[in-house]
Amino acid sequence: xxxxxxxxxxxxxxxxxxxxxxxxxxxxxxxxxxxxxxxxxxxxxxxxxxxxxxxxxxxxxxxxxxxxxxxxxxxxxxxxxxxxxxxxxxxxxxxxxxxxxxxxxxxxxxxxxxxxxxxxxxxxxxxxxxxxxxxxxxxxxxxxxxxxxxxxxxxxxxxxxxxxxxxxxxxxxxxxxxxxxxxxxxxxxxxxxxxxxxxxxxxxxxxxxxxxxxxxxxxxxxxxxxxxxxxxxxxxxxxxxxxxxxxxxxxxxxxxxxxxxxxxxxxxxxxxxxxxxxxxxxxxxxxxxxxxxxxxxxxx
Amino acid sequence: xxxxxxxxxxxxxxxxxxxxxxxxxxxxxxxxxxxxxxxxxxxxxxxxxxxxxxxxxxxxxxxxxxxxxxxxxxxxxxxxxxxxxxxxxxxxxxxxxxxxxxxxxxxxxxxxxxxxxxxxxxxxxxxxxxxxxxxxxxxxxxxxxxxxxxxxxxxxxxxxxxxxxxxxxxxxxxxxxxxxxxxxxxxxxxxxxxxxxxxxxxxxxxxxxxxxxxxxxxxxxxxxxxxxxxxxxxxxxxxxxxxxxxxxxxxxxxxxxxxxxxxxxxxxxxxxxxxxxxxxxxxxxxxxxxxxxxxxxxxxxxxxxxxxxxxxxxxxxxxxxxxxxxxxxxxxxxxxxxxxxxxxxxxxxxxxxxxxxxxxxxxxxxxxxxxxxxxxxxxxxxxxxx
Numbered sequence: 001x002x003x004x005x006x007x008x009x010x011x012x013x014x015x016x017x018x019x020x021x022x023x024x025x026x027x028x029x030x031x032x033x034x035x036x037x038x039x040x041x042x043x044x045x046x047x048x049x050x051x052x053x054x055x056x057x058x059x060x061x062x063x064x065x066x067x068x069x070x071x072x073x074x075x076x077x078x079x080x081x082x083x084x085x086x087x088x089x090x091x092x093x094x095x096x097x098x099x100x101x102x103x104x105x106x107x108x109x110x111x112x113x114x115x116x117x118x119x120x121x122x123x124x125x126x127x128x129x130x131x132x133x134x135x136x137x138x139x140x141x142x143x144x145x146x147x148x149x150x151x152x153x154x155x156x157x158x159x160x161x162x163x164x165x166x167x168x169x170x171x172x173x174x175x176x177x178x179x180x181x182x183x184x185x186x187x188x189x190x191x192x193x194x195x196x197x198x199x200x201x202x203x204x205x206x207x208x209x210x211x212x213x214x215x216x217x218x219x220x221x222x223x224x225x226x227x228x229x230x231x232x233x234x235x236x237x238x239x240x241x242x243x244x245x246x247x248x249x250x251x252x253x254x255x256x257x258x259x260x261x262x263x264x265x266x267x268x269x270x271x272x273x274x275x276x277x278x279x280x281x282x283x284x285x286x287x288x289x290x291x292x293x294x295x296x297x298x299x300x
Numbered sequence: 301x302x303x304x305x306x307x308x309x310x311x312x313x314x315x316x317x318x319x320x321x322x323x324x325x326x327x328x329x330x331x332x333x334x335x336x337x338x339x340x341x342x343x344x345x346x347x348x349x350x351x352x353x354x355x356x357x358x359x360x361x362x363x364x365x366x367x368x369x370x371x372x373x374x375x376x377x378x379x380x381x382x383x384x385x386x387x388x389x390x391x392x393x394x395x396x397x398x399x400x401x402x403x404x405x406x407x408x409x410x411x412x413x414x415x416x417x418x419x420x421x422x423x424x425x426x427x428x429x430x431x432x433x434x435x436x437x438x439x440x441x442x443x444x445x446x447x448x449x450x451x452x453x454x455x456x457x458x459x460x461x462x463x464x465x466x467x468x469x470x471x472x473x474x475x476x477x478x479x480x481x482x483x484x485x486x487x488x489x490x491x492x493x494x495x496x497x498x499x500x501x502x503x504x505x506x507x508x509x510x511x512x513x514x515x516x517x518x519x520x521x522x523x524x525x526x527x528x529x530x531x532x533x534x535x536x537x538x539x540x541x542x543x544x545x546x547x548x549x550x551x552x553x554x555x556x557x558x559x560x561x562x563x564x565x566x567x568x569x570x571x572x573x574x575x576x577x578x579x580x581x582x583x584x585x586x587x588x589x590x591x592x593x594x595x596x597x598x599x600x601x602x603x604x605x606x607x608x609x610x611x612x613x614x615x616x617x618x619x620x621x622x623x624x625x626x627x628x629x630x631x632x633x634x635x636x637x638x639x640x641x642x643x644x645x646x647x648x649x650x651x652x653x654x655x656x657x658x659x660x661x662x663x664x665x666x667x668x669x670x671x672x673x674x675x676x677x678x679x680x681x682x683x684x685x686x
């Protein structure tokens with residue numbers, strides 16, 4: 001029973017991280033129907049920014065809490081700036097081109113950002129400081145759940161609630177929903193579509209950066225390549241849940257995380273990916289639009 | 301209007317054609333220059349991971365070759381010919397290694413030091429074999445490379461994985477006296493090969509049992525599920541086959557969960573990057589690595605030369621690569637030419653003084669006189685366990 005509980009918690013933690021990244025994929029796809037392959041790299045840049053700021057702030061003698069908050073904030077701002085810039089440089093000029101062009105642009109951006117960090121930073125694995133302190137009250141239970149896992153679960157849920165609030169109840173959220181439904185119509189009724197797209201990229205990047213900081217602090221190491229695997233898994237999660245759907249991305253990510261965790265726990269970690277992608281294939285056969293995705297009818 | 305456009309088009313086409321002509325002229329000049337040069341120099345290829353995440357294994361071999369060649373050229377070269385290095389990166393990826401090998405062969409390499417990773421080497425070996433080029437790896441420990449007998453052109457200055465695996469198993473059973481062992485690997489040629497040997501030896505001995513045998517996905521976001529599974533398998537020790545990025549993630553997660561399980565690994569983990577990344581969690585980890593030869597005067601001189609030239613301590617496999625360069629060039633000297641048969645005969649018959657001791661090679665291409673011993677991380681450094 002305890003084993004089962006641990007596997008669930010492990011799966012949820014992993015799923016939360018996937019969810020933070022998957023939201024970026026799904027939001028961007030919902031609005032401009034682009035699969036932003038550079039998104040995994042934004043996550044990696046978030047982790048690197050946090051590492052740099054942590055080292056600097058620790059040297060300057062800030063206390064632990066201040067370091068976590070400031071470094072995460074810096075990562076979020078920096079990654080958002082990257083997300084914004086990538087959109088402006090690579091995707092906006094291609095807005096009216098065929099759908100394949102921005103897709104290839106996205107792959108190009110991904111390769112560019114990876115190699116940029118490789119050259120500007122290092123190719124080595126770097127130790128990432130354990131930003132999340134060990135809570136005293138968790139000590140007796142640390143074989144089941146670590147403080148890092150609790151922090152990841154809480155931060156992710158908070159971020160999701162805030163995002164839902166933003167989308168459901170604010171003017172910006174309304175504009176985003178309108179743009180996702182019909183970009184031309186939204187423009188006609190006075191929505192600044194370019195601004196909405198930029199905001200979407202900024203929010204998606206901020207969430208990815210948060211995921212980057214949390215997971216790097218949890219596993220304790222980063223290098224320039226971490227965005228690739230995380231990006232692929234998060235993309236899978238987004239497709240699983242129904243790409244374009246925000247609750248779908250979260251659900252897909254959690255399902256994926258749990259599947260991987262149980263596959264390893266009860267079968268074998270050799271088959272972790274087999275189960276993860278096997279599930280994807282099954283779901284796409286029976287629900288081609290994903291778990292919560294709606295089939296879009298071609299508008300006339 | 302239309303007329304002028306087509307005129308522009310024609311002139312553009314002409315310009316492009318001229319460009320091609322110039323480029324092709326330039327290239328033919330270059331090749332003729334190269335063929336002229338090959339008559340004078342002995343070309344030593346150095347292939348391996350010189351960039352990417354495993355660069356820390358490959359860069360030391362480039363530096364070793366540079367130092368050896370610098371010394372030899374300063375003494376007038378070999379057979380009166382200067383030695384020239386052709387350095388090619390394979391990023392430790394099999395699909396790139398074949399291109400690397402093809403490029404070296406096309407450039408007319410005489411002999412190759414490398415590659416670094418077993419998977420990449422296996423992929424490249426066929427190309428060298430077809431071109432009758434001898435290659436010597438400072439770091440590939442996959443047993444099949446020599447034991448299969450498929451590659452008579454392959455030599456190495458490091459002992460193979462089965463010796464490492466049997467050392468790990470003997471150490472776990474006889475020294476640490478553990479009875480339940482989990483064997484993990486990273487699904488790669490190197491890690492899985494080693495894990496399979498460890499499993500085989502453990503099953504052959506009746507003193508210990510394998511309670512878990514699993515492969516983890518390299519680069520996964522975290523390994524908490526595997527770590528949990530290891531805990532519930534009741535394993536007293538983990539034998540891990542693979543490289544340091546996965547090892548440091550697994551050990552950190554185990555220790556964070558409060559597990560005291562003994563961690564034994566291989567020379568892919570006996571790297572200072574592992575200690576740097578895993579930090580306090582690396583403490584107490586065992587790893588097999590090449591026998592410490594730091595008391596050998598040639599080794600001391602080689603390390604000193606590295607420090608003077610590059611301003612840092614040499615990295616992994618530096619001495620193996622240094623020795624391999626010496627052996628290769630010595631064999632050419634003894635053979636009197638770069639002829640394939642003569643050089644491979646010289647490698648198998650002549651003993652050479654190297655930083656690893658006096659070594660030669662057996663029929664299969666394994667070095668006689670090199671081996672492994674066990675190290676443990678103590679206070680942030682690897683210390684030999686006697």
